[in-house]
Amino acid sequence: MTVYNIALIGFGGVNRALAGLIATKNPQWERQLGFQLNIVAVSDLYLGSVISPNGLDPRMLTEANFTKGGFGQLSGGSSEADNETVIKLAPADIVVEATFTNPKDGEPAVSHCRWALQAGKHVVTTNKGPVALAAQELKALAKSRGVRFEYEGAVMSGTPVMRLADKTLAGAEMKGFEGILNGTSNFVLGRMEGGLDFSSAVKEAQALGYAEADPTADVEGHDVRLKVVILANELLGANLKPEDVTCEGISRLSPHDIETAAKENCRWKLIGSAARGVDGIVVGSVAPKRLALEHPLAGVGGATNAVSLNTELLGSVTITGPGAGRVETAYALLSDIVAIHSAQPSKDAKEAA
16 A cells, blocks of 8 residues: 655645545545555644654544644644754655745745755645746756656646646647636625625625635735736746736726626626737736626636636637635645656556666
8 A cells, every 4th residue: 555644834724624634535545546645744833843753643633722832732743833844854755835925936835845845755735836936946856856746726726727738638739728716806706796896895705714804916816817827837838927917906896897797798707818929929917807798707606716728629628616615725735646646656667677
């Protein structure tokens, strides 16, 4: 049986959800996927850090009501977070990176990924920052160390847009994409269509947990801009940086704009897009757009995400799915680990070598 030792960097909603899945799904994963996961370390800014070479009980981690610095109560634990030590010294095969990240420089997640890859450990992450700002460096580093850098959850949570485009649509000749890549802004626009003004719609999104206390990154398009960079670079072979993508949010849309669009059988959506021109240059943008109701993205409501991939051979292929959620994003991490496992040489191949 294959067992992967993993170190969790950050123990907020996503990594906590992954630990919960490990607590209940390991026997099933062994049967269906060919491996189990064993948590050997956790580091969290609030809870502290702990390294346990024999493994930590995932049920205990998720059910114990730890207070600040609570990992210091555990054997091998400290009340202080020490991400660098945990990443470098924990006996982990895979580092699972899910911390808060500064969208301007990708830190501290870029450093977390770099430390792990330099130590010869695979990395799976849901962070947009390292992928949008340092993907080429980190992929090259991973290749040089013979490990993998995987990040499916950085764009649409558990909805596998990058892997689907890379594997299932290989050869379809990708020309561009347009998508609803932020559930918060999509929810706000839907509630404005229902009669609320912008501020009231944002407050409702915050009350439901869709929007942060400071919703700027969502409603002004900054979150979508990072995702456009990731998708353009991954799917279209571009080399865009966030500053290359024009960005406009939804805060200027008025109830009158919403009402007028509805009367003309249209609907406003915040659209992130990129396309390759006849000159071969890829141009990306984020902006609110009026879509005709028959457009494949016009009917995507609530906090759901969707992206339409424009291909030469198939035309438009639209993928719809959850763009947020703790379990959904934890699934993206699992799918990355499945990809790592699938890339490992088989036992027979090793013996033949």
